[in-house]
Amino acid sequence: MENVLSWDREVDCLVMGGGCAGLCAALVAAIKGQSVLLCEASDQVGGTTSTSGGTIWVPGTRQSQKTPTPDSIEQARIYLNDEVGNFGQVELRETFLQAGPEVIDFLHQNTDVHFKVNSPYPDYHAERPGGAKGGRALSPLPLDGRLLGSHMARLRPPRPEFMILGGMMVGRDEIKYLIRPWRSWTALKTSAKLVGRYLMDRLTNPRGTRLLLGNALIGRLLLSLTKTGTQVEYNARLLELIVEQGKVLGAVVEVDGVRQQILARRGVILATGGCAASASWRKELFKGPLPHTLAFEGNQGEGVQAALKVGGQLDLNHASPFFWMPASIMRWADQRTTTYPHIRDRPKPGLIAVNANGQRFVNEANSYHDFVSAMFHTHADQPTQPAFLICDRRFIHEYGLGVIHPIWQMLNYFVQSKYLVSAPTLAALAAKIGLNAMALQSSVNLHNADALLGQDSAFGKGHLALNRYNGDPDQNPNPCLRPIEKAPFYALAVHPAPIGSSVGLKTNAHAQVLAHDGQAIQGLYACGNDMSSIMGGRYPGPGITLGPALVFAYLAACHISA
Numbered sequence: 320m321e322n323v324l325s326w327d328r329e330v331d332c333l334v335m336g337g338g339c340a341g342l343c344a345a346l347v348a349a350i351k352g353q354s355v356l357l358c359e360a361s362d363q364v365g366g367t368t369s370t371s372g373g374t375i376w377v378p379g380t381r382q383s384q385k386t387p388t389p390d391s392i393e394q395a396r397i398y399l400n401d402e403v404g405n406f407g408q409v410e411l412r413e414t415f416l417q418a419g420p421e422v423i424d425f426l427h428q429n430t431d432v433h434f435k436v437n438s439p440y441p442d443y444h445a446e447r448p449g450g451a452k453g454g455r456a457l458s459p460l461p462l463d464g465r466l467l468g469s470h471m472a473r474l475r476p477p478r479p480e481f482m483i484l485g486g487m488m489v490g491r492d493e494i495k496y497l498i499r500p501w502r503s504w505t506a507l508k509t510s511a512k513l514v515g516r517y518l519m520d521r522l523t524n525p526r527g528t529r530l531l532l533g534n535a536l537i538g539r540l541l542l543s544l545t546k547t548g549t550q551v552e553y554n555a556r557l558l559e560l561i562v563e564q565g566k567v568l569g570a571v572v573e574v575d576g577v578r579q580q581i582l583a584r585r586g587v588i589l590a591t592g593g594c595a596a597s598a599s600w601r602k603e604l605f606k607g608p609l610p611h612t613l614a615f616e617g618n619q620g621e622g623v624q625a626a627l628k629v630g631g632q633l634d635l636n637h638a639s640p641f642f643w644m645p646a647s648i649m650r651w652a653d654q655r656t657t658t659y660p661h662i663r664d665r666p667k668p669g670l671i672a673v674n675a676n677g678q679r680f681v682n683e684a685n686s687y688h689d690f691v692s693a694m695f696h697t698h699a700d701q702p703t704q705p706a707f708l709i710c711d712r713r714f715i716h717e718y719g720l721g722v723i724h725p726i727w728q729m730l731n732y733f734v735q736s737k738y739l740v741s742a743p744t745l746a747a748l749a750a751k752i753g754l755n756a757m758a759l760q761s762s763v764n765l766h767n768a769d770a771l772l773g774q775d776s777a778f779g780k781g782h783l784a785l786n787r788y789n790g791d792p793d794q795n796p797n798p799c800l801r802p803i804e805k806a807p808f809y810a811l812a813v814h815p816a817p818i819g820s821s822v823g824l825k826t827n828a829h830a831q832v833l834a835h836d837g838q839a840i841q842g843l844y845a846c847g848n849d850m851s852s853i854m855g856g857r858y859p860g861p862g863i864t865l866g867p868a869l870v871f872a873y874l875a876a877c878h879i880s881a
């Protein structure tokens with residue numbers, strides 16, 4: 320669009336999208352003295368981030384130095400070179416490594432966005448050169464949502480199935496206490512304290528105000544942003560960018576249904592969450608059927624599309640266009656559908672995953688991204704979409720499965736809803752889901768024999784640091800292996816689902832969007848999943864989308880403010 324004469328609003332910095340990347344960019348630019356407007360298309364901030372684990376992968380931080388496994392940038396560089404190789408924008412990996420610790424320090428010193436080391440959380444291939452067995456990934460500190468006051472209602476809540484009692488968030492280390500509060504005095508005390516606080520909360524709030532994980536990260540960013548006085552415009556959707564002589568001057572934004580032309584004197588930062596929720600983008604980038612997604616529904620690739628229209632380019636040099644999780648699909652009686660991410664149940668002992676031939680195809684306790692990559696790989700020869708998780712009654716009772724929580728279960732309801740398939744024998748189970756009965760029986764037999772020895776002869780389940788981290792420490796000798804033996808048996812179908820896009824806009828080290836000639840488009844920046852991931856479609860460790868999202872949001876804001 321040329322020769323735009325009138326502006327409805329004027330700011331220094333216009334940020335599009337209120338997820339982790341957009342909030343961080345707006346926050347840093349505001350602290351650096353810019354007048355900032357953050358436009359969020361929906362009526363709440365948070366996007367996919369607010370429903371995520373909130374873990375950030377940032378090597379070599381100050382926090383890490385205080386742990387028994389202090390991390391270093393040198394080791395992380397070795398690890399990334401080994402893991403990612405030539406995928407993605409290789410030169411930006413160094414930018415990320417060098418800036419990471421500075422960004423975390425800046426946030427600690429200037430905002431309420433504080434992190435702690437997730438000490439034993441290992442890299443996903445921690446055994447590879449430079450891999451860390453802990454001390455590299457950080458988690459946001461929990462937040463008392465009451466500090467947000469009326470802004471709490473603007474924070475997208477976590478996934479309902481990740482909460483208990485209709486609205487209470489639970490930390491990874493708290494689950495074991497809440498499942499069996501009578502197990503010890505500590506368990507009883509912790510459970511009573513958590514539930515008591517929650518019940519008090521509910522007297523005045525629609526959900527619990529003890530925020531954890533991705534909700535804590537977004538809550539902390541929002542809290543800090545409100546303290547700067549920055550305006551957040553809700554129901555404000557980016558329609559297009561306004562360009563004059565190759566420079567982005569601002570954007571056309573639809574605010575509550577009204578088009579506004581907003582001048583961004585120093586630049587526009589795109590942080591609209593990438594394209595993983597868009598069926599057409601998934602078709603374009605994946606080139607195969609991909610009906611399900613775990614990304615926030617609003618992430619339709621609008622920021623990326625707007626940048627392409629003004630000369631930006633996509634970086635397609637990725638091992639995979641998306642990051643993946645296996646997901647099961649629950650259709651509730653009220654017609655709601657839940658796409659459930661299988662993160663923590665797969666690695667527990669007493670479960671295998673099989674393809675349509677009834678054969679195992681993967682170490683079930685590997686990362687979600689590796690699990691789905693194995694689905695694709697096997698599917699080339701043997702149908703593996705969906706794959707089936709197979710377990711017995713005891714497994715579901717102790718660990719839950721998908722949307723089914725442990726202990727409190729109405730398994731018949733889930734069977735009748737066709738979420739879960741149940742049968743008194745493995746042969747009958749195989750018949751119900753169309754698998755070869757002999758093959759399934761023999762897969763379970765082999766697994767059970769291995770489980771007794773504590774050795775997974777086929778895939779080495781339980782031998783990697785990540786496997787053990789997510790296994791059951793009370794299960795010996797292998798925290799990920801236990802025979803599947805007591806009827807009834809259960810099967811649950813899982814499908815590949817993207818959690819975010821890896822392919823995105825090509826940028827330079829300041830997060831400026833690059834044109835086809837390799838030059839930066841003046842006035843245009845991208846971060847979060849709008850920017851091409853420096854991981855190039857590989858998934859080296861926990862937090863590899865949110866870590867770079869914070870770092871490049873910071874770098875974009877610094878450049879705009881300079």
Ligand SMILES: Cc1cc2nc3c(=O)[nH]c(=O)nc-3n(C[C@H](O)[C@H](O)[C@H](O)COP(=O)(O)OP(=O)(O)OC[C@H]3O[C@@H](n4cnc5c(N)ncnc54)[C@H](O)[C@@H]3O)c2cc1C
Nearest residue numbers: 336338340360366367368372374557592847848862864865
């Ligand atoms: C279950 C689950 C767990 C995960 N756990 C982790 C984890 O622990 N660590 C990690 O690194 N990654 C994790 N991820 C991935 C991570 O959540 C995403 O990669 C990340 O949230 C993307 O951040 P973002 O800021 O780019 O986008 P988002 O957080 O999705 O925010 C994008 C925002 O832009 C808005 N928007 C969209 N279009 C427009 C428009 N046209 N105009 C204005 N606004 C617009 C959206 O409404 C949304 O609010 C997880 C994902 C899932 C599904």
